[in-house]
Amino acid sequence: MRIHFIAIGGSAMHNLALALHEKGYKITGSDDDIFEPSKSRLATKGLLPEAMGWYPEKIDASIDAVILGMHAKKDNPELLRAQELDLTIYSYPEFLYEQSREKTRVVIGGSHGKTTITAMILHVMKYHEKEVDYMVGAQLEGFDTMVHLTEENDFIVLEGDEYLSSATDLRPKFHLYQPNIALLSGIAWDHINVFPTFENYVEQFEIFVSKITNGGALVYNQEDPEIVKVVSQATNPIKKYPYQTPAHSVSEGETLLDTPEGPMPLEIFGKHNVNNLEGARWICQLMGVDEAEFYEAIASFKGASKRLELIAETENSVAFKDYAHSPSKVKATTQAVKEQFPDRKLMACLELHTYSSLNPDFLTEYQGALDASDVAVVYYSPHAVKIKQLAEIKQEQIEAAFQREDLITFTDPADFKTYLFTQEYENSVLLLMSSGNYGGLDFNEIQEQLT
CATH class of the missing domain: 3.40.1190.10 (Mur-like, catalytic domain)
Structure with a gap:
C-alpha cells in the first residue's frame, strides 16, 4: 500500500510512518516544519520530505490512503487535493x-x-x-x-x-x-x-x-x-x-x-x-x-520519558523533569516528590504552556497545586498567550490563582534561566514541570548547575 502523511513530522505521526515503513508500506509525507528527534528519525529511514511545505502535486490517484495529522488545518492544500480526488482519508486514530x-x-x-x-x-x-x-x-x-x-x-x-x-x-x-x-x-x-x-x-x-x-x-x-x-x-x-x-x-x-x-x-x-x-x-x-x-x-520499570524523569543527581541534590501541566498532575507530581524527599528543600517550577493553563477562566483550577513545594515558581510567555489568541494574563492573576503569597513568577526566559542557575541546590530537589521548554531552557545544563 502507498500511504501519504499530511503533517508527517508530529510526534505520533512520524512514529506511525516509521511503523508502517517497517511493515513494508510505501510511505510519503509533507510538513511545513519538522523538529528533532522526528527529523533525524525520518531521515534515517529515507522518509524525510525533500522540502518543507505543502505540495498538492504530490497527491494523485496512486495513493491508497492519506493520514491527516492534527497539525494540518482544514484548508491544507494537500488535504483539499485529496478530497477533490476522493481519496480515502484517515485521522491518526481512525x-x-x-x-x-x-x-x-x-x-x-x-x-x-x-x-x-x-x-x-x-x-x-x-x-x-x-x-x-x-x-x-x-x-x-x-x-x-x-x-x-x-x-x-x-x-x-x-x-x-x-x-x-x-x-x-x-x-x-x-x-x-x-x-x-x-x-x-x-x-x-x-x-x-x-x-x-x-x-x-x-x-x-x-x-x-x-x-x-x-x-x-x-x-x-x-x-x-x-x-x-x-x-x-x-x-x-x-x-x-x-x-x-x-x-x-x-x-x-x-x-x-x-x-x-x-x-x-x-x-x-x-x-x-x-x-x-x-x-x-x-x-x-x-x-x-x-x-x-x-x-x-x-520492579525494573524506570518510567516513561518526561514522566518524573531523573535529569541530574549529586550526593545531596537531584533534579527531575515532568510533563505535568494540568492542575491535578502538577499537584500529584509535586506531592510525590516531596513525600519521596521530605528532608530536602523542594523547588517546583511550572511552565504554563497549554491552551488550558493560559486561559484566565481556567487558572483558578491551579489553587493549591504547588503547596507541597518549599519554593514555588511559575513561568509563562505573554508572547505565547498572544499566539494562542487568548486574553492577556497579568502576573497578579497568576498569584491570585495559586493562592500562594510567596509565589515567584517569570515572563522572560532569560530571567528565569538566570534565577534557576544562581540558586543554591545543597540538600535540594529541583522539579521542572512543563509540556514545553521554558522558552529554550537546555535541560542538559542542569547537571552542571547541580555539581
Whole structure:
C-alpha cells in the first residue's frame, strides 16, 4: 500500500510512518516544519520530505490512503487535493483502528497516568517476551518507536487520548478505538479550548465507556469519584474491575511496594504512580500475566520519558523533569516528590504552556497545586498567550490563582534561566514541570548547575 502523511513530522505521526515503513508500506509525507528527534528519525529511514511545505502535486490517484495529522488545518492544500480526488482519508486514530480490527484492543484512558500505565504494561510484556502491537505517547527505554504494528500479534495496547482526532474529525481519539479491554485512571478537567465545561469533558469519558465492546472489560480507579460515577452509569454489558492504590511505604528515599512475597523496592515513586502500577497489574492479568510475573517485571520499570524523569543527581541534590501541566498532575507530581524527599528543600517550577493553563477562566483550577513545594515558581510567555489568541494574563492573576503569597513568577526566559542557575541546590530537589521548554531552557545544563 502507498500511504501519504499530511503533517508527517508530529510526534505520533512520524512514529506511525516509521511503523508502517517497517511493515513494508510505501510511505510519503509533507510538513511545513519538522523538529528533532522526528527529523533525524525520518531521515534515517529515507522518509524525510525533500522540502518543507505543502505540495498538492504530490497527491494523485496512486495513493491508497492519506493520514491527516492534527497539525494540518482544514484548508491544507494537500488535504483539499485529496478530497477533490476522493481519496480515502484517515485521522491518526481512525487508521490505528483499521489496523487493529482483528486484534484484542486494550485502551488506556484517563486525564492523567495513561502514558505511564501504557508504558508499564509494555515493559511487563517485553520483560516476559510477549509480543504485542502498541501505540504510546512517549519514547520508552528499550523500544525503537512509539508505534508498533504487525499482522500476527493478537493484542494491541493503545494510549487513549481524549483530544480531537484531526481538523476534519472532531471526535476525541479514544472514541474511535472500540476497546475490548479498557482502563480509566481518573478525570480532571483539561483541554478547555475544546471542552469548555467540566460536564462536557466528563461526557467524553461516558462515550468512551459506551464504546467498549459487549462482553468486554473495564478496569477503573475506584479512588476517583468522577470515574466511579461514570462507570456506575454505564449500561452496556461489560465486566467492571475496580482498583485502588496498594499498600506501600517510603524509606530512605526508596518506595517499597507491599507484595505477597514481602516489601519490593520500586524504581518509580509517588502515590499516583503506585496507583498507576495497580491499574497496569489488572490489565496485564487480563492479558495473561499473573501477579508474580507482573511484580517480577515491574520492579525494573524506570518510567516513561518526561514522566518524573531523573535529569541530574549529586550526593545531596537531584533534579527531575515532568510533563505535568494540568492542575491535578502538577499537584500529584509535586506531592510525590516531596513525600519521596521530605528532608530536602523542594523547588517546583511550572511552565504554563497549554491552551488550558493560559486561559484566565481556567487558572483558578491551579489553587493549591504547588503547596507541597518549599519554593514555588511559575513561568509563562505573554508572547505565547498572544499566539494562542487568548486574553492577556497579568502576573497578579497568576498569584491570585495559586493562592500562594510567596509565589515567584517569570515572563522572560532569560530571567528565569538566570534565577534557576544562581540558586543554591545543597540538600535540594529541583522539579521542572512543563509540556514545553521554558522558552529554550537546555535541560542538559542542569547537571552542571547541580555539581
